[in-house]
Every structure is written in C-alpha cells, then in structure tokens.
Amino acid sequence: MDKSSMDSPGSKSAKRPCISPSSPDTAPKTSIGNQIFCNRPLYMKSIKAVGFDMDYTLAQYKVDTFESLVYQQTVQNLVCKYNYPSELLSWVFDSDYMVRGLVIDKKEGNILKMDCYKYVKVAYHGFKELSKEEKLLIYGNTLVSTSYDQPEYALIDTLFSLAEAYLFAQLVEFKDKYPGKFLKPVDYACLYKDVRKAVDLCHRDGTLKQKVAEDPKRYINEDKSIVPMLKGLRESNRATFMVTNSLWDYTCVVMNFICGSSAVNDGTKFDWLQYFDVVITGSAKPNFFKEDNHANLFEVEPESGMLINTNDGSPLLQVGNIIARVSTKDKSSARKVFQGGNVVHLYPLLEIEASSQVLYVGDHIYGDILSSKKTLGWRTMLVIPELDREVQLLRKLKKNCENVRSLRSGCIALEDRLHCLNTNQKSNHDENLKHERDKMRLNYQTSLSELHKQFHPKWGQLMKAGYQNSRFAHQVERYACLYTSQVSNLGLSSQNQYYRPNEDSMQHEYAIMDKVDAN
Ligand SMILES: Nc1nc2c(ncn2[C@@H]2O[C@H](COP(=O)(O)O)[C@@H](O)[C@H]2O)c(=O)[nH]1
Numbered sequence: 189m190d191k192s193s194m195d196s197p198g199s200k201s202a203k204r205p206c207i208s209p210s211s212p213d214t215a216p217k218t219s220i221g222n223q224i225f226c227n228r229p230l231y232m233k234s235i236k237a238v239g240f241d242m243d244y245t246l247a248q249y250k251v252d253t254f255e256s257l258v259y260q261q262t263v264q265n266l267v268c269k270y271n272y273p274s275e276l277l278s279w280v281f282d283s284d285y286m287v288r289g290l291v292i293d294k295k296e297g298n299i300l301k302m303d304c305y306k307y308v309k310v311a312y313h314g315f316k317e318l319s320k321e322e323k324l325l326i327y328g329n330t331l332v333s334t335s336y337d338q339p340e341y342a343l344i345d346t347l348f349s350l351a352e353a354y355l356f357a358q359l360v361e362f363k364d365k366y367p368g369k370f371l372k373p374v375d376y377a378c379l380y381k382d383v384r385k386a387v388d389l390c391h392r393d394g395t396l397k398q399k400v401a402e403d404p405k406r407y408i409n410e411d412k413s414i415v416p417m418l419k420g421l422r423e424s425n426r427a428t429f430m431v432t433n434s435l436w437d438y439t440c441v442v443m444n445f446i447c448g449s450s451a452v453n454d455g456t457k458f459d460w461l462q463y464f465d466v467v468i469t470g471s472a473k474p475n476f477f478k479e480d481n482h483a484n485l486f487e488v489e490p491e492s493g494m495l496i497n498t499n500d501g502s503p504l505l506q507v508g509n510i511i512a513r514v515s516t517k518d519k520s521s522a523r524k525v526f527q528g529g530n531v532v533h534l535y536p537l538l539e540i541e542a543s544s545q546v547l548y549v550g551d552h553i554y555g556d557i558l559s560s561k562k563t564l565g566w567r568t569m570l571v572i573p574e575l576d577r578e579v580q581l582l583r584k585l586k587k588n589c590e591n592v593r594s595l596r597s598g599c600i601a602l603e604d605r606l607h608c609l610n611t612n613q614k615s616n617h618d619e620n621l622k623h624e625r626d627k628m629r630l631n632y633q634t635s636l637s638e639l640h641k642q643f644h645p646k647w648g649q650l651m652k653a654g655y656q657n658s659r660f661a662h663q664v665e666r667y668a669c670l671y672t673s674q675v676s677n678l679g680l681s682s683q684n685q686y687y688r689p690n691e692d693s694m695q696h697e698y699a700i701m702d703k704v705d706a707n
Pocket residue numbers: 241242243244348387388389391392431432433434435473
C-alpha cells in the first residue's frame with residue numbers, strides 16, 4: 189500500500205469537509221453548488237493577501253467550445269506538422285467523455301481511474317473497458333508500489349488535459365485497427381508524445397488564443413460576481429494579486445472580458461488592473477513557487493507589452509543606448525504588471541510578513557495548489573467547476589447512496605458469519621449462507637455500479653472510486669484547505685469568515701459512535 193496515502197491526515201474519509209458558512213443556523217443559505225467546503229481550518233481574518241490563478245479559475249472556460257477548439261487545433265497540428273493520417277481531420281471530440289483525476293498509461297495505451305490507495309478501479313484501453321482479469325494482469329490488486337507519475341504516466345489534473353486524453357484514446361483505437369496507416373512505426377507512448385507536442389504547440393503559437401480573443405463569449409463564461417468579489421476583498425484591506433502562466437497580451441484580453449469591459453481587444457484598456465496590487469504573467473508555475481528558481485523578473489509596459497528588466501519593481505540600469513523606461517500613460521497601471529520571476533520577488537511587492545497570510549486560489553491541483561502549499565505553506569483554495577453537478581447529484585441520490593452503504597454492511601456481516609462457520613463448524617447451513625452472500629454481493633456490486641453511472645457512464649463519481657475516495661478526492665483533501673465550484677463563491681461569505689472542517693473521525697469511532705458509515 190502506498191505509504192504516503194496511509195500517513196495522510198485526511199485519508200480514508202477520516203474527516204468530512206464542512207461547508208461554509210460555519211454557523212448554518214444564523215447565516216443566509218447558500219445553495220449547495222456554491223458552497224465553500226473546508227478541509228483545514230482557515231480564519232480569513234489572518235489572511236492579508238489573496239492571490240488568483242487566471243485560466244480555469246477567474247476565467248471559467250466553456251469546456252465544450254474551448255476544449256473542442258484545443259482538440260481541432262491539435263488535430264490540425266498532428267496532420268499538417270507531424271504527418272498523421274488525414275482521417276483524423278474528420279474526427280470529433282466528445283467533451284463529456286473524459287474527466288479530471290484520470291491517469292494515462294502511455295505505454296499500454298490505457299486510461300485509468302484509481303482510488304486513494306492508487307488501486308486501479310476502472311481501466312479503458314482506448315475506448316474498450318478492460319475486464320477484471322485484464323486489469324489484474326497489468327495492474328495487480330495488492331500492495332501496488334507504482335507511483336503512477338511521469339514519465340510513464342500522464343495525469344489529467346486540469347481541464348486543459350481533457351482534449352488530449354480523448355484524442356489519445358481515439359489514436360489508440362485507430363492504431364489497433366489500422367496500424368499500417370501511420371507513416372512511421374508508432375507505439376502508444378509515441379502517440380502520446382506527439383499529441384502532447386501538438387497540444388503544447390497550439391497553446392504556444394497563438395492560434396488558440398487568437399480565436400478566444402476574437403470571440404471570448406463563445407469560450408469563457410460570463411460571471412458578473414467576480415468583480416464584486418475582488419472589490420470586497422480590496423475593501424477589506426487585503427492585497428490582491430494574480431499569478432498566471434498566460435502572457436500579458438492574452439491575460440489582458442481575458443481579464444477585460446471577465447471584468448465586463450466592452451473593449452476586450454482594446455490594448456489601451458486596463459481598468460481591470462484596479463482590482464489587483466500585482467499581476468504576474470508568464471509565471472511558469474509550478475517553478476514560480478520555488479524560492480531557489482532564479483528566473484528573471486521583468487516589468488511589463490502595459491500599452492506596448494514591452495519587457496523592462498527589474499528586480500524589485502524598479503527598472504534596472506540599462507546598458508548602452510536603451511531608454512530606461514517607457515512612460516506609462518495610465519499611472520494606475522504602472523509598476524504593477526510583471527512577467528516571470530519567482531515568489532521571492534512577490535513578497536516585497538505585496539508587503540507580506542508570513543507565507544501563512546497568503547490564500548491562493550487555483551484550479552490545478554499540482555501546479556497551483558500542491559506546489560504553493562507544500563513548498564511555501566500558503567493557504568489554498570481549489571476551484572472545481574465539476575463540483576456543482578457532483579454535489580447536486582449526490583443530494584438527489586442520497587437514498588441510493590444509503591442503500592448501497594447498507595448493502596455493503598450486509599455483505600460484510602454475511603462474510604464474517606461465513607468465515608466463523610468455516611473455521612468452527614461446517615454444516616449444511618454453510619451452503620445457504622454462501623448463496624445468500626453471493627446474492628447480496630451481486631446486488632451490492634450492481635447497485636454501486638448503477639449509482640456511479642448516474643454521475644458518469646464511464647468513470648462514475650468524481651470523488652469516489654468504488655466505495656472509497658478517488659485519487660483526485662484524496663489529493664483535494666490533502667492539499668486544498670478549501671474547495672469550491674467557482675471562484676466567485678468567495679464573495680458569498682463574510683470577509684472574516686472562519687472556515688472550519690467537521691470533526692475528524694477514526695474508524696474505531698464509527699463502530700462505537702454508531703456513525704452511518706460503520707461496516
Ligand atoms: N505551452 C503550453 N501552455 C499550456 C498548456 N496547457 C495550458 N497552457 C496554458 O497555460 C496557461 C494557464 O494559465 P493559468 O492562469 O492557469 O496559470 C494558459 O495560457 C494556457 O493556454 C500546454 O500544454 N502547453
């Protein structure tokens with residue numbers, strides 16, 4: 189069993205996240221889909237600076253249109269730049285198929301869903317589900333020591349990866365059916381590498397971003413509550429900042445759209461900057477969070493996008509005949525926008541005394557949340573747009589969940605009785621009991637599988653794998669102090685909210701305290 193999973197404080201549902209507000213009787217009710225869930229106590233009064241990631245955090249992309257665009261551009265790149273068969277051009281993307289938290293096994297051409305102990309619970313080869321036996325043969329079922337990390341595996345940790353995972357599954361199926369269609373001999377790992385390169389290119393070469401800039405409404409959700417949320421934070425005397433991997437030109441387009449500017453593509457409109465003390469673009473997270481990363485910091489001249497060497501916000505001496513600083517027309521945007529650097533540059537710009545005074549809100553469990561929390565001790569909030577639907581469904585299916593849980597308890601009780609009979613006295617009674625156990629086990633397995641299918645026909649409930657927490661849920665519990673479906677939910681509770689989790693529970697307490705989950 190993976191040791192890191194065992195010693196985690198939140199493992200095996202030891203603790204149930206609490207929802208804000210912390211005093212449900214007195215505070216106004218927030219709908220379940222908009223609530224903020226808390227894994228670790230967080231007192232907003234002690235937070236002096238709130239930072240935001242941009243893409244998929246402040247800017248909530250419409251997965252169907254945006255990831256379809258990524259998919260189409262990637263296919264174009266594969267066919268035109270990497271000589272992939274032209275058949276690919278007629279393929280279509282199903283934006284509902286892949287989900288976050290899955291793992292790609294590059295060598296085998298498989299997509300996996302795991303539980304919190306990294307046991308593979310669901311596996312597909314391309315689009316064909318592996319049987320229990322096939323799964324066991326490749327991944328085993330006991331004490332798996334595989335870490336499922338790079339380079340053999342790729343993690344679908346962000347919604348940005350849904351298109352590439354789907355295209356990889358399509359290519360695996362295509363290669364199995366028509367191996368001769370490729371110009372060069374390819375294995376599954378090679379397919380993955382090419383897809384990755386093609387996706388990377390469309391994010392870098394501007395084609396994707398140009399399309400979004402032309403029609404942001406088509407690709408990004410409008411959320412009028414983001415500006416009031418940012419204003420609220422600033423009125424409560426907190427510093428606000430942004431650290432994004434996007435570059436300045438694109439950041440400006442997206443932020444103008446989110447903040448309701450009518451001139452999204454007007455390179456002279458920077459009103460949205462009033463909501464931030466510091467904006468760091470091209471941050472190269474997660475490396476940005478490493479204090480020993482020596483990336484240069486540049487000040488960005490907003491109008492021209494020109495980069496000026498700096499170290500602490502003031503321009504560095506320029507060598508030769510270069511003019512030290514281009515004048516900034518709008519003084520409110522001066523010395524606020526940067527590119528690159530690292531967290532050491534950020535602290536003096538924000539006047540922060542301790543890393544625990546920072547709350548950072550992001551969507552990427554590794555690049556935003558794990559990195560900033562583990563390396564720096566920042567407090568974290570993970571944005572999971574899928575959570576809205578997940579919690580609504582969970583509430584609707586509460587009775588089904590209870591039924592599955594009681595079937596599991598019944599199965600375990602019968603197993604235990606049988607085990608006692610087997611070891612103590614053998615009797616005819618045995619056979620009847622075995623029959624009863626098999627019937628109940630089948631009933632349990634069918635009910636559990638049907639329950640999962642209501643959440644997603646292939647991958648089931650996002651936060652569960654079988655009856656246990658999924659690998660993704662485990663990471664959320666471990667690294668995100670808070671988690672919620674959208675960033676603007678932060679504006680729904682008090683600026684001095686005390687977020688508190690529910691009490692922790694050990695397994696022995698379930699047995700003694702008559703808790704619902706008791707086996
Ligand atoms: N070069 C690549 N860029 C990528 C890829 N996937 C996403 N992205 C870009 O990163 C930023 C994310 O910004 P953040 O605000 O979430 O930090 C955005 O510009 C994406 O387009 C990739 O595979 N390669």
